[in-house]
Structure formats: C-alpha cells, structure tokens
Amino acid sequence: MENRWLIIWMVVAVAMITAIIGYGIIREQPPVPSEEGGLKQFASAGEVRAYLAAHAASGTGTGTWNQAVDGIAPQAVREVSEKSGAALPSLGISTDHSTTNVQVQGVDEADIVKNDGKYIYVLSGGKLVILDAYPGEKAKILSETDIDGTPSEAFLLGDRIVVFASGGSYSTPMYKSREMAMPPRYYQSETHGYVYDISDRSDPELVREITFPGNYYDSRMIGSRVYVITNENVYTGMDEIPMPVVKDDLGKVIDPKVSYFDQPFDSYTFSTISSFSLKDDSSLSAESYMLGYASTLYVSPDNIYMAFRKYIPVPTDQVVDSGTGVRMIRRPTTTSEVTAIHRFAIDDGKIKYAGKGEVEGHLLNQFSLDEYNRNLRVATTSQGYGSSGSYEYNNVFVLDSGMKTVGSLKYIAPDEKIYSTRFMGDRLYMVTFKRIDPLFVIDLSDPANPGILGKLKIPGYSDYLHPYDRNHLIGIGKETSLNDWGGVSTSGLKIALFDVSDVNHPTEVDHVEIGEAGSDSEALRDHKAFLFSKEKNLLVIPVREVQKVPLEGKYSPYSQKIWQGAYVFGVSPEKGFTLKGKVTHSAEDTSGYYWGARDAVKRSLYIGDNLYTLSSSGIIVTSLPTMNPVREIPLPAMGYDYPMRMVE
Numbered sequence: 091m092e093n094r095w096l097i098i099w100m101v102v103a104v105a106m107i108t109a110i111i112g113y114g115i116i117r118e119q120p121p122v123p124s125e126e127g128g129l130k131q132f133a134s135a136g137e138v139r140a141y142l143a144a145h146a147a148s149g150t151g152t153g154t155w156n157q158a159v160d161g162i163a164p165q166a167v168r169e170v171s172e173k174s175g176a177a178l179p180s181l182g183i184s185t186d187h188s189t190t191n192v193q194v195q196g197v198d199e200a201d202i203v204k205n206d207g208k209y210i211y212v213l214s215g216g217k218l219v220i221l222d223a224y225p226g227e228k229a230k231i232l233s234e235t236d237i238d239g240t241p242s243e244a245f246l247l248g249d250r251i252v253v254f255a256s257g258g259s260y261s262t263p264m265y266k267s268r269e270m271a272m273p274p275r276y277y278q279s280e281t282h283g284y285v286y287d288i289s290d291r292s293d294p295e296l297v298r299e300i301t302f303p304g305n306y307y308d309s310r311m312i313g314s315r316v317y318v319i320t321n322e323n324v325y326t327g328m329d330e331i332p333m334p335v336v337k338d339d340l341g342k343v344i345d346p347k348v349s350y351f352d353q354p355f356d357s358y359t360f361s362t363i364s365s366f367s368l369k370d371d372s373s374l375s376a377e378s379y380m381l382g383y384a385s386t387l388y389v390s391p392d393n394i395y396m397a398f399r400k401y402i403p404v405p406t407d408q409v410v411d412s413g414t415g416v417r418m419i420r421r422p423t424t425t426s427e428v429t430a431i432h433r434f435a436i437d438d439g440k441i442k443y444a445g446k447g448e449v450e451g452h453l454l455n456q457f458s459l460d461e462y463n464r465n466l467r468v469a470t471t472s473q474g475y476g477s478s479g480s481y482e483y484n485n486v487f488v489l490d491s492g493m494k495t496v497g498s499l500k501y502i503a504p505d506e507k508i509y510s511t512r513f514m515g516d517r518l519y520m521v522t523f524k525r526i527d528p529l530f531v532i533d534l535s536d537p538a539n540p541g542i543l544g545k546l547k548i549p550g551y552s553d554y555l556h557p558y559d560r561n562h563l564i565g566i567g568k569e570t571s572l573n574d575w576g577g578v579s580t581s582g583l584k585i586a587l588f589d590v591s592d593v594n595h596p597t598e599v600d601h602v603e604i605g606e607a608g609s610d611s612e613a614l615r616d617h618k619a620f621l622f623s624k625e626k627n628l629l630v631i632p633v634r635e636v637q638k639v640p641l642e643g644k645y646s647p648y649s650q651k652i653w654q655g656a657y658v659f660g661v662s663p664e665k666g667f668t669l670k671g672k673v674t675h676s677a678e679d680t681s682g683y684y685w686g687a688r689d690a691v692k693r694s695l696y697i698g699d700n701l702y703t704l705s706s707s708g709i710i711v712t713s714l715p716t717m718n719p720v721r722e723i724p725l726p727a728m729g730y731d732y733p734m735r736m737v738e
Contacts, residue, residue, distance in 0.1 A: 129443050131347045135331045138348065138380070142326050145354045187697040191556075191620050193456060197389050198311040200243035200254065201618055203693050203704055209291055210695070210702065210709070211251055213241045215726035218253055220291045226700035226711040226720045232292045234726055239282055245311045247368040249289045250297075252316060254306050255282045278332060281306040281320045285368065298371055302364050303334040303378075310389040314369040315439050317394065319387060324358040324380065334360045336376040346378045349443065355382040355400075363394065365439040377441045381432070385452075388459035393444070394434040395459055395466065399452050402426050426474055427452050431459075431466070433493055447493030450500070451485055457555075457617075460513035464491045465537050469520060471507040484508050484522055488537040499540040503528060509567065512555035517543075519563055519590065523551035524578075529565075531593045544594040550584045550601075553614040556622055561591035562599070562663055564622065566613055566631065569603045582609045583633065585659070587666055600666025604657065605635035606650070612692060621694045622661075628714070629659040629667075630701065632691040656691045656703050658717065671717030675705040688727060 132138050187207040192199045202213040209232075210223040218235040222228070239257030258279040285298035304322025311317070325331060337343040348360060361384060364376040386397040428448055435444040451470030453459065458469045466489040473482045483504045488497035506522040513519075516535040522528055529546045552565030569584040586601040612619040612632045621630040635653040655674030659667045676689040688706040695702050700720060701712045706727045711720040 128351075129349050130352060131349050132380070133347070135333050138324070138331050138333070139326070141350075142324065142358070186626075188621060188623065188695045191618050191622070193388075193617070194390055196312065196391050198245060199618065200245050200309050200311070201693070202243060203695065204244060204246040204251070205695050205697060205702075206246060207697055210697075211244065211246055211288075212704065212709070212725060213237070213244060213253065214706065216241060217726050218244070218251070218286070218294065219725060220288065220294065221709070221723060222291070223702065223709075223711075224697045224700075226697070226702070226713075229709070229711055229721050229723055231723060233294060235286070235294050237284060242306055243309065245309070245316055245368065247311070247314055249287060250368045251286050251288055251294075252368060253284045253286070254309065254318070255284065256280075256306055257282055279303075279305050279322065281318070283316075283318065283366070285371075298338055298340060300336070300338040300364075300366060300374065302336055302376075303362055304360065307361075307384065308387045310394075311368075312389075312391055312436075314367050316366055316368060317389070317436060317441075318364045318366075319384075319394075319396070320362050320364070321384065322360045322362070324360060334362045334376075334378040336362065336364050336374065338366075338374060340371060342372070342374050344374060344376045346376045348378045348380050350380040351446075357382065359383055361396065363434060363441050365436070365441060367439065373439055375439050375441060377434075377443070379432075379443070385429075386456055386459065388456050388461075390461040392436065393461060394436055394441075395461075396432050396434070397453055397459070398430045398432070400428050400430060402428055426450070427472060429453055429468075429470060431468070431489070431493065433466070445491075445493035447489045447495065449485070449487045449489075449495065454508050454511065457511050457513075458508070460518075462513065462515070462534075463537075465489065465496070466493070467513055467518065467534060469508060469511045469518065473507070482507055484520070486518060486520075486532060486534075486540050488534065488540065490537075497536070497538040497540055499532065499542070502530065502542070509551045510553050510555045510565070512557065512563065514557055514560075517590075517593070519555055521552045521555065521565065521567075529588060529596055531590055531596055533593070544592070544596055546588070546596040546598065548586075548598055550586070552584075552586065554617055554620065556617075556620060558587065558622075558624060558661070558663070561589060563588045563590060564629070564661065566611065566620070568614075579607070581607050582636075583611055583631075585629075585631065585667060587661060587663070589663065599663055602659075602667045602669075604633055605653075606638060608636040608650075610634045612690075619693060621696070623696070626696065626714070627660045627662065628696065628701075629661045630694040630703075631657050631659070632694070633657050634690060654687060654690045656694055658701065658712075658714075670714075671712075673701070673703050673710060673712050673717075675703065675707055675710060 187205055190199055190201055204211045208224050210221045212219045216237055218237055219231060220233045222230055222232050237253055237255050239255035241253050241255040244251055244253045258277055281302040283300040284296060286294040287297045288294045302318055302320045304320040307319040307321050309318045335345050358380055360378050361381050362376055362378045367373040382398045384396045385399045388395040429452055430448050432446050433444040435442045449468050449470055451472035453470060460467045468487045470485045484502040486499040487495055490496050503522040506524040509523045510521045518532040518534055520530040531543045533541050533543045550569040552567035554566050556564045558564050565586045567584055569581045570578050582603045582605040584601055584603050587599040588596055589599050590596045619632050637651050637653055638648045639651050640648050654676050655672055657672055658670045660670055661667050691703050691705050693704040699714050701714050703710050708724040710722050713720050
C-alpha cells in the first residue's frame with residue numbers, strides 16, 4: 091500500500107515539475123511580431139482607440155497620454171539643426187560658393203543658413219534675415235522677416251525659400267468630466283512650412299503656409315520636391331483621438347488614412363510623411379503611419395528609411411538542481427537590441443510603403459545607413475547582458491530592396507562600440523573605440539559576403555569621417571592617452587588625415603591636436619558644421635578650445651580659459667594640415683565658458699575668396715587669401731547683446 095502511494099506521489103510530482111518547466115518555457119518565450127497580414131489601415135479614430143485599448147488590456151502596448159494642460163506646452167522632441175543652399179542665376183553672383191555638407195549627393199538637407207553665391211539667408215532671433223553678402227566688403231542686411239512660432243530650418247530654391255517653424259494650439263477639453271468644472275485642454279503641436287517669394291530680397295512675400303501635424307522631425311529636398319517628417323503623440327486619454335491632418339492656406343486639406351502593423355509598441359506616434367513642391371503651389375501629398383518613436387532617418391534619391399530601436403526578451407537555457415535530485419531547465423530572459431527599418435519609396439512627391447527589415451543592434455546616426463546598387467548597408471553596435479555578463483560588439487548588414495538580409499559581418503571589435511562610419515562605394519570605413527582607435531576598412535563589393543580588408547590602430551578616435559578623395563579621409567574627434575590608473579583619458583580635439591589607398595594597410599598621414607581636455611566642436615555632432623573644399627584647399631572647423639594659462643606660484647602651475655571661434659586649415663596628402671588662421675566672434679573679456687554661447691561659431695561658408703562665419707551674435711567676413719577681417723554684420727538675436735571681436 092505504501093509503495094502504491096509512493097508511486098502515485100512520484101507521478102504527481104513529475105507532472106507538476108513538467109508543468110512548471112513547460113510554463114516557464116512558454117512564459118519566457120519572446121513575443122513574435124504579428125505581421126503576416128502586412129500593412130493595415132485604420133478606417134476611423136474609433137478603430138485606433140479600440141486597437142490601443144486591446145493591446146493595453148493584454149499588456150503588450152500602451153498609448154501615450156499628453157500631460158500638457160492650459161498654459162503648459164510640451165517641449166519639442168528634436169533640437170534645431172542647420173544647413174545651406176542652391177544656386178541663383180543672376181548678375182553679380184559668385185559661382186564659387188559653398189553649399190550644405192550633405193550625406194547623399196542630390197539630396198539637400200535643411201539648415202539655419204543658406205547661400206546662393208550672392209545672398210545669405212539666416213534664421214536668427216525668430217526672424218528670416220537676408221543679407222546682400224557679395225562682395226564681402228559691402229555685405230549688409232537687406233530684410234528681417236518675423237516668423238510665427240519657433241523657426242528651425244529652411245530650404246532655398248531659386249527665388250523661393252521655405253522656413254519650418256514649430257507651433258501649436260490648445261484644443262477643446264481632452265475629455266468630458268463630471269468631477270471637474272474645467273476639464274484640461276491638450277496642446278496640439280504643429281509644424282508650419284512658410285513659403286516665401288524672395289524675388290525682392292528686401293521684401294519677402296509669404297505666398298503659402300502649410301500646416302503639418304505634430305513636431306518637426308526632419309526633412310529633405312530632392313530637386314524642387316520637399317519631404318517633411320513630423321511626429322505626433324497618439325493621445326489615448328481623450329474622448330476622441332485627434333487624427334493627422336495636413337493643410338495649407340490655399341484651401342488644400344489632406345486627411346490621410348493611418349496605416350499600421352499589427353505589432354505592439356510601448357508607446358505610439360503618428361508619423362506623417364508629407365511632400366510639396368517649392369515651384370508648384372498646388373502640389374501637396376501625405377501618408378501617415380502609427381509606429382513607435384523613430385531614432386534615425388536616411389534618405390536616398392528614391393527612398394526614405396526610418397529606423398526604430400527596440401528591445402526584445404531573449405531566453406537563455408540554464409540547468410539547475412530542483413533540490414530533489416531532478417535536474418530542471420530554467421529559462422531566464424535577457425534583452426536584445428533590434429533595429430527595425432521601414433522603407434518608403436518616393437517618386438516626384440508620391441509616397442508608398444515598400445517594406446520592413448530588422449537587424450541586430452542599434453544605429454549611431456544617419457551615417458550608419460547607406461543605399462548602394464538598390465541594397466541598404468547598415469552598421470550597428472550590439473550591447474546587452476547575457477548569462478555570462480555584459481557584451482558589446484559591432485556588425486554590418488546588407489539588405490536587398492525587399493528589406494531581406496542578404497549578407498552580414500558580425501562580432502567586429504568585441505568590447506568596443508562604433509564612433510563613426512562612412513560608406514564610400516564598395517567600402518565602409520568604420521571607427522570603433524574603447525582604449526585605442528581602430529579604423530576598419532570593410533569590403534562590400536560582394537553584398538552576400540562583407541569582409542574586413544585592413545585596419546589601423548592609433549590613439550584617439552574620430553566622431554565624423556569625411557571623404558577627401560577616393561583614397562583619403564578626414565576624421566575629427568578626440569585625442570586620448572592611457573592614464574596612471576590603466577584607463578583612458580580624453581584630451582583635446584583631434585583632426586586626422588588617413589590614407590586608405592592600400593586597403594590592407596591604412597595609414598595616418600598627419601594629425602593636429604587642438605586644446606586641452608574639454609575642448610569641443612559642433613562638427614563632432616553635426617556634419618553640417620563641417621566646411622571642406624578640396625578645390626579651395628580649405629577646411630574650417632568650429633572650436634571651443636580649453637587653453638592653459640600659466641600662473642606664478644608653487645601650488646598653482648596654471649589655470650584655464652576658453653576660446654570660441656573657428657580654425658581655418660589647408661589640407662593635402664602631401665603637406666597634411668596647414669593652419670591658415672583663426673576667427674573668433676568673442677571680445678577678449680567675454681569668451682563663453684559654455685558650449686552654445688552667443689559668440690560660438692555655429693556654421694561657416696564661403697563665397698568667392700571670402701569666408702563667412704556665423705554665430706548667434708552675427709556674421710564675420712574674412713579674406714581667405716590674407717585671413718584679415720573684411721566686415722562684421724550683427725544679427726538680431728534673443729537675449730543680451732555681447733561685443734564681438736573679428737579676427738585673432
């Protein structure tokens with residue numbers, strides 16, 4: 091009898107253990123995206139609410155509640171960036187002038203400054219400022235036009251300019267409430283595109299105002315066609331969810347159907363891609379998609395790619411002893427980074443969803459993506475925690491036009507991460523860093539089999555890589571050195587010239603170091619602050635330089651001061667870097683001790699033989715042959731005025 095009960099107890103125990111193991115395996119499995127049905131569309135705001143409610147109830151996703159109430163507006167989600175312009179065929183214009191430093195040839199990027207070889211167009215102090223800039227010694231402001239809202243960036247095309255500005259308005263109450271006498275209203279963000287006819291530069295005429303839903307994210311211009319991406323929170327706390335609407339003051343209204351994947355996100359946004367022409371006032375189109383928060387945008391002449399970073403749980407097997415002599419399998423989870431990339435085909439203003447791919451890891455910035463021969467090349471860094479601890483390594487993936495991965499190269503530079511990348515034809519140049527800077531040369535001539543051709547290990551690292559020619563690269567980043575504790579210390583700015591003609595053995599031709607630890611440059615974060623012309627033998631870098639000041643005394647050998655301005659170099663493979671001069675907008679006693687000060691140089695451009703450097707306080711014109719000051723033009727700006735000093 092006792093043996094019988096023992097057998098029954100053992101059967102029940104085994105069944106319970108099996109059930110526990112099975113439950114653990116099932117419960118810890120990562121969710122599988124449900125996209126078999128492809129792209130879907132909501133027919134109404136009610137369907138959006140029902141979808142969000144269903145996923146919130148299942149715990150797979152939630153909507154976004156707008157916290158803004160009367161008198162408090164949410165902050166924009168993107169910082170202002172800056173760029174330059176197009177040519178204008180008229181008398182007195184220099185054909186020798188700089189344009190915006192863009193990633194893709196033929197795809198312009200908006201900026202706070204543009205020039206056409208005669209006039210400079212600047213967004214400053216909430217105004218569109220137009221200067222008659224050529225010749226430089228006679229440069230002057232022609233007009234200042236107030237912009238409603240907060241202007242951010244602009245595109246220039248001939249006699250027209252479009253300025254993007256953020257704004258918004260308060261809606262009717264979010265919801266009906268029996269408990270509140272005055273239910274809160276929500277702040278609905280909008281992006282405005284103000285199109286001006288600038289045939290008369292002294293009196294710009296507003297000819298069109300386009301209103302886009304949500305916050306300005308980014309934009310590109312291909313030919314005369316402008317593509318604008320805006321993001322708007324999905325407000326689930328309202329009685330009626332506001333849907334995206336694009337309209338202009340000429341009477342055109344677009345109420346696009348919202349497309350989506352049946353795949354939950356932690357939070358949702360309406361991402362709207364709109365298009366209009368700077369030449370044709372009747373053209374306007376838009377498509378909206380309910381997705382997560384986009385992290386990176388890349389645009390080619392034929393496609394818009396939007397990347398989304400997400401984390402997925404990954405089960406890892408571990409064998410443990412249950413304490414009863416029975417060995418069980420436990421499956422704890424870790425998280426793995428994945429980047430989802432959506433492709434949108436574009437053709438003369440038409441926008442069509444074209445597919446989605448996923449790659450391991452996360453992107454650094456837009457230069458982590460590149461389209462070549464109808465393939466998309468992607469560079470990522472993988473970071474996370476596994477059963478053996480943290481891990482970090484880098485990868486390269488090649489996706490075909492259907493967004494399927496056709497080639498990969500993984501586990502590059504373990505325990506390091508990507509600091510910069512530059513795709514050039516069949517090659518990728520990649521800088522990783524932890525203790526020393528490896529510059530990798532990666533072959534992509536066979537999309538199915540990427541491979542490392544060579545690498546160069548030197549101190550320091552590059553945050554941005556720029557082509558000099560087919561066989562040389564310019565890198566800008568920071569210098570580093572090993573410290574007394576076995577770690578790595580960062581010192582001044584480093585500008586380097588690399589020779590990659592021997593792909594198996596790249597070399598450093600020359601480098602310069604600027605300032606002490608803490609020195610910085612806007613070009614480390616924004617490629618539009620980097621001015622280079624091989625033809626003019628010209629490289630201009632904005633710099634915030636930390637300088638040592640010797641002191642008398644036994645215990646205080648030196649102090650520090652800050653210099654703000656721009657370094658001007660000549661550069662060639664034969665001579666390396668040659669300092670031509672420096673330009674500063676600071677008076678001797680007002681150098682800013684913080685980045686972003688009004689006298690900090692944000693951008694530089696050239697027209698003919700004159701260099702124009704731009705700060706919030708004004709524009710300084712400098713003769714490139716002599717590096718002597720030519721003219722100073724103060725700009726309207728918000729805040730206090732500070733004195734300027736021209737050239738040091």
